[in-house]
Amino acid sequence: EIVLTQSPGTLSLSPGERATLSCRASQSVSSNYFAWYQQKYGQAPRLLIYGTSNRATGIPDRFSGSGSTTDFTLTISRLEPEDFAVYYCQHYGGSPPWTFGQGTKVEIK
Amino acid sequence: EVQLVESGGDLVQPGGSLRLSCVVSGFIFSDFSMNWVRQAPGKGLEWISYISSTSSDIFYADAVKGRFTISRDNAKNSLFLQMHSLRVEDTAVYYCARDNAYLSFDYWGQGSLVTVSS
Numbered sequence: 001e002i003v004l005t006q007s008p009g010t011l012s013l014s015p016g017e018r019a020t021l022s023c024r025a026s027q028s029v030s031s032n033y034f035a036w037y038q039q040k041y042g043q044a045p046r047l048l049i050y051g052t053s054n055r056a057t058g059i060p061d062r063f064s065g066s067g068s069t070t071d072f073t074l075t076i077s078r079l080e081p082e083d084f085a086v087y088y089c090q091h092y093g094g095s096p097p098w099t100f101g102q103g104t105k106v107e108i109k
Numbered sequence: 110e111v112q113l114v115e116s117g118g119d120l121v122q123p124g125g126s127l128r129l130s131c132v133v134s135g136f137i138f139s140d141f142s143m144n145w146v147r148q149a150p151g152k153g154l155e156w157i158s159y160i161s162s163t164s165s166d167i168f169y170a171d172a173v174k175g176r177f178t179i180s181r182d183n184a185k186n187s188l189f190l191q192m193h194s195l196r197v198e199d200t201a202v203y204y205c206a207r208d209n210a211y212l213s214f215d216y217w218g219q220g221s222l223v224t225v226s227s
Contacts, residue, residue, distance in 0.1 A: 035213040037154075044204055044217040045146075045154060051211055088154055092213050096168040098144075100154040 002026055004089050006101035012109040019076040021104045023089035028069045033093030036065055036074045039103075040085045048087075049074065076106075084108050111135035111216045113205050118221030125195050129221055131188040131205030139183040142166075142208035145190050147201035148220075155201075158190065159208065173199075195225045 003026040013019055023036075031052040037045040047056040049065035052072060062077040076083055089101040117129040131143070145158045158179040159168045167179055178191040188205050203221050206214040 032211060033213070037214075039154075044219055045214075046217070047213060047215050050213040050215070056212070056215065090154075090213065092208075093211070096156070096159060097170050098156045098159075100156065103153045 001097055002029060002091055002099055004091065004099055004101035006087075006089055006104045008104060009102075010105045010107060012107050013079055014109045015079050015081055017079050019074075019079055019083070019106055021074040021076075021087055021089075021106075023067075023072045023074070023101050025070045025072070025091065029091040030093060031068045031072075033091055034065075034067070034072055035090045035092060036063075037088045037090065037100075038083075038085050039088065045088065079106070081108075111207070113207065113216055113218035115203065115205055115218040115221035118203065118223045120224045120226065121195055122227050123195060123197055123225055125225070126191070126193045127195065127223060128192070129190040129203055129205075129223070131190075131218055133186050133188070133205075133207070136207070138181075138186040139163075142210075143179075143181065143188045144206045144208050144214060145179060145188075146204045146206055146214070146217075147199075148204070149198070149201045152201075160188070192223070195223075197225050199223060200225045 007022045034052045036049040039045045053065045086103045092098040112134045115131045142161045157170045160179045176194045180189045205218045207216040209215040
């Protein structure tokens with residue numbers, strides 16, 4: 001099973017600042033099958049990024065993804081009030097289980 | 110508009126059984142694989158099961174293998190999760206999620222709460 005470790009656990013930032021979230025895999029994963037999700041309190045997760053760097057439908061361009069092999073990054077260029085939430089990375093495709101990271105909480109400083 | 114609506118969550122005693130349903134609309138259900146993902150209170154996301162569009166491929170996480178059964182009825186646009194031998198640690202919100210292959214889990218339901226407690 002591939003273990004995904006996200007860092008930091010909590011990111012305290014102000015609106016307008018840049019957020020950089022990391023996800024490290026315990027073994028190499030295909031960049032074609034790596035995603036990021038946003039989850040707000042009491043809501044279902046929402047797909048942000050798929051295939052490492054492709055924004056899902058309706059996702060603003062302040063969200064971007066990058067990385068390869070074992071190290072992946074989600075960047076939010078300028079935080080908007082609605083961006084304060086928990087973010088999860090995920091690998092999918094190939095053989096299951098398809099695991100998620102433990103999450104990074106982006107909170108208002 | 111794509112919609113996924115789960116139902117069937119409830120309070121059940123340890124060792125009990127429960128069946129979750131997920132009814133979808135807004136897309137051709139029979140074209141897509143589906144997943145169940147759960148989230149324990151205050152915890153992260155955990156993938157637990159997958160079923161292909163024709164039910165030919167089915168996978169489970171080790172935590173539920175042998176106790177949970179995923180199935181679907183394409184004629185009724187419905188996905189199911191039959192859960193047996195429930196444990197306290199199965200307490201979670203259970204989400205159904207559409208599997209769009211390269212596009213990953215692109216649509217999710219609102220979740221159904223399963224509480225296992227005596």
